[in-house]
Amino acid sequence: MQTTFSKLSDILIQHADIWRESPFSKPKPSWLECYPKLQDWLLTLSDEDVDCLQGDDNLLCQQIAPYFPVAKEILTLIQLPLCEQKTSVERSYVWQRDVPGRKAEQIEAFAVATGEVISPLIEWCSGKLHLGRYLAEQFKVPVLGLEINYRLVQQANQLAHRMHSDARVEQCDVLSVEASQALNEQQHAIALHACGGLHVSLLEGCVKKQVKRITLAPCCYHRFNQGDVYQPLSSIAKRSNLILNNDDLRSAVRQSNTAAERERVKRKKLQMWRLGFDQVQRDVRGVNEYLPVPSLSVRLLDMGFSQFCLHVADIKKISLPDGLDFGNYEARGEKRFFEYARYELVRMTFRRALECWLVLDKVLFLQESGYQCSLSQFCAVTLTPRNLLIDAFRFHDEI
Numbered sequence: 364m365q366t367t368f369s370k371l372s373d374i375l376i377q378h379a380d381i382w383r384e385s386p387f388s389k390p391k392p393s394w395l396e397c398y399p400k401l402q403d404w405l406l407t408l409s410d411e412d413v414d415c416l417q418g419d420d421n422l423l424c425q426q427i428a429p430y431f432p433v434a435k436e437i438l439t440l441i442q443l444p445l446c447e448q449k450t451s452v453e454r455s456y457v458w459q460r461d462v463p464g465r466k467a468e469q470i471e472a473f474a475v476a477t478g479e480v481i482s483p484l485i486e487w488c489s490g491k492l493h494l495g496r497y498l499a500e501q502f503k504v505p506v507l508g509l510e511i512n513y514r515l516v517q518q519a520n521q522l523a524h525r526m527h528s529d530a531r532v533e534q535c536d537v538l539s540v541e542a543s544q545a546l547n548e549q550q551h552a553i554a555l556h557a558c559g560g561l562h563v564s565l566l567e568g569c570v571k572k573q574v575k576r577i578t579l580a581p582c583c584y585h586r587f588n589q590g591d592v593y594q595p596l597s598s599i600a601k602r603s604n605l606i607l608n609n610d611d612l613r614s615a616v617r618q619s620n621t622a623a624e625r626e627r628v629k630r631k632k633l634q635m636w637r638l639g640f641d642q643v644q645r646d647v648r649g650v651n652e653y654l655p656v657p658s659l660s661v662r663l664l665d666m667g668f669s670q671f672c673l674h675v676a677d678i679k680k681i682s683l684p685d686g687l688d689f690g691n692y693e694a695r696g697e698k699r700f701f702e703y704a705r706y707e708l709v710r711m712t713f714r715r716a717l718e719c720w721l722v723l724d725k726v727l728f729l730q731e732s733g734y735q736c737s738l739s740q741f742c743a744v745t746l747t748p749r750n751l752l753i754d755a756f757r758f759h760d761e762i
């Protein structure tokens with residue numbers, strides 16, 4: 364894993380100017396001219412090709428590699444085994460009643476990958492404790508969930524009560540001292556989709572308290588972090604020259620293949636309009652530079668493109684002259700979106716590499732701290748793109 368980590372570091376450092384430069388703000392990224400064949404190929408892709416490639420890291424790396432050779436190496440480095448089925452779990456109909464379909468499938472996959480549970484569980488950022496209640500029922504172990512949102516805490520405890528389960532949730536900020544005090548060496552800590560700083564606090568707390576086993580599926584690496592740049596955990600990452608800011612961390616989760624089709628169509632339209640407005644503001648201000656605009660609701664699509672431009676201009680305190688040809692700007696926005704979506708694929712080639720780098724940092728930290736770790740995919744990316752699973756046993760306990 365150290366070798367993979369070092370190779371990923373080298374690739375990410377060498378190509379930082381490519382994956383850091385957004386074709387949304389820069390219509391012709393500076394690296395394009397170094398790869399003329401790549402540009403030609405990208406512009407032959409249909410919208411369906413683009414959607415398909417942006418949701419499938421392996422396919423993207425395979426198809427882009429003839430025009431962008433580093434993708435071949437990335438493809439090798441991001442291969443992680445699919446979890447072996449360590450146990451068969453039973454479908455729980457009582458439990459399933461209250462759990463949305465996709466979440467239920469993720470939890471069942473997480474449970475299968477986790478295998479037999481023998482120690483008391485502590486679930487970090489447990490939400491409604493769907494995972495904890497499921498494992499409590501399957502393995503008859505005590506479960507304590509920690510969750511900050513009081514409404515979710517109440518709902519979780521009501522659901523547990525309804526299932527006649529002893530599993531329970533306490534309201535707790537997992538970044539607080541109280542949370543780390545809840546950890547002990549007899550426990551098995553679990554977390555499904557605990558965000559950036561929250562899963563870091565779990566790992567640090569577990570190492571400090573020598574928690575017996577940790578099973579974690581991380582997500583949203585850019586959230587709840589301290590400071591402006593990512594603070595690596597492992598000594599090898601601390602020595603690395605790769606310094607990641609919050610935008611970089613966000614790039615590790617830039618994928619929308621699980622959003623509903625209707626939602627995706629709307630989001631694309633909004634991006635087209637934002638790019639159309641970008642053309643407007645460049646011309647009106649006479650400055651050929653991107654102007655950052657705050658995030659905007661898809662509900663603005665109801666107002667029509669010209670009103671949209673007036674609305675955004677108002678936010679940015681720009682006065683638009685009369686007689687602007689909005690139809691023309693809307694068409695230019697569509698054209699820019701066409702190119703943006705294709706150039707963005709080149710950035711996306713590095714997405715899983717960034718995610719693997721971040722997760723390997725945690726794995727290497729756990730290894731340095733006396734844990735035996737595996738890193739795998741607990742389900743298909745179509746079920747959730749955040750499908751990586753760290754499973755760590757305190758070294759002298761592993762059989």
Ligand SMILES: C[S@@+](CC[C@H](N)C(=O)[O-])C[C@H]1O[C@@H](n2cnc3c(N)ncnc32)[C@H](O)[C@@H]1O
Binds near residue numbers: 558
């Ligand atoms: C992405 S959800 C995952 C919930 C659950 N594990 C699941 O898979 O359904 C993240 C959860 O973390 C909780 N959370 C956010 N910040 C927290 C904090 N500082 N302490 C405890 N929980 C927190 C949120 O309220 C939310 O329920």
